[in-house]
Amino acid sequence: MKDLVRAAHIGPGLAVVVLATLLAVADGLSPGRVLLVAAAVLAGQLSVGWSNDLVDEARDRTVGRADKPLASGAVARRTVLVACALAVLATVVLSLACGWWAGVVHLGCVASAWAYNLGLKSTWWSWAPYAVSFGGLVVFVSLAASPPELPPWWLPTVGALLGVAAHLLNVLPDLDDDAATGVRGLPHRLGPRRIPPVAAVVLVAATVVLALGAGLGSPASVAGLVVAAVLVVGVLRGAGRVPFVAAVLIALTDVVLLLAAS
Structure with a gap:
């Protein structure tokens, strides 16, 4: 389990979750809504982290990345694939539970991060997914309020x-x-x-x-x-x-x- 968690890039992922949670508190969301926002962002970050290691497995093995559990063989590829699929499903459900428009925005943020993993990281446009995802995160939190509003x-x-x-x-x-x-x-x-x-x-x-x-x-x-x-x-x-x-x-x-x- 520890290696599976490490494969999700849990450090940066939790940093994003904490940021989203603090934004939700600052926006005055109810405690239940704050937890829902945090859960949706956590699921999305887990999917992004696992997809990153799945896409980069061959590269990581080439350079001998012992810190990557998937590349080092500490965790099976099938295990990471299943975990990633479940995280994607949870992301969709939890995001839409925050409200239709909020959910669409958050799913767009996660899709943008996946686009980085799937190829944009190797182009001049590598910065764009980060801009879209971090900027969209602020919009997502505001739209998750009741009533929803744009920041x-x-x-x-x-x-x-x-x-x-x-x-x-x-x-x-x-x-x-x-x-x-x-x-x-x-x-x-x-x-x-x-x-x-x-x-x-x-x-x-x-x-x-x-x-x-x-x-x-x-x-x-x-x-x-x-x-x-x-x-x-x-x-x-x-x-x-x-x-x-x-x-x-x-x-x-x-x-x-x-x-x-x-």
Whole structure:
């Protein structure tokens, strides 16, 4: 069971679940509705994680990814296939239980993530599924409310920008393994030296949009802009791991502001 859970990329998946749950709480959803949103997102993330390892099994074996249970033989392919199919079924049922339009939006987010796994990850458009899925997640949570309502334009915009930055920073540790198996998405074309500053620009853009949406005079927006400005110096001038860490801290700052503004 432990290896099956690991094959689902449970760490990043739970991070998305926590974000969706906090957004639902911030939007004032009832406790039952918050749990339903969290369950739908968890099911979707499990399907995405398992599908990723199923698609990448041959690649992962080629580069000797011992951390991938499917590629290392720690879990059987049939087991992952069955688990993935059940997760897809649960995603459909739980998403539509959140409301028709909310369900359609969330299923679109999950389909976008699957599109990344199935080929977009190796193209210039590798960033697009992250933008669609993270931006759509904000819309899904708002539509899951009773009555459903669309969020202001700037909230999904911030979500999309955070998604793009997450893609850039998430791929950074795997650049060499991906290159060995022919994966050439946007981060691979940028290269390890340019990823942190490009991610920082995207994250600062998210901070600015947040500040504009929440009102430039609010204490939270001013604090966010100041923190982002300080950290971007570390991204552009830092050495070693400093640019990467600074970019991640900007992302965390934006997530906090996003939740505060929801």
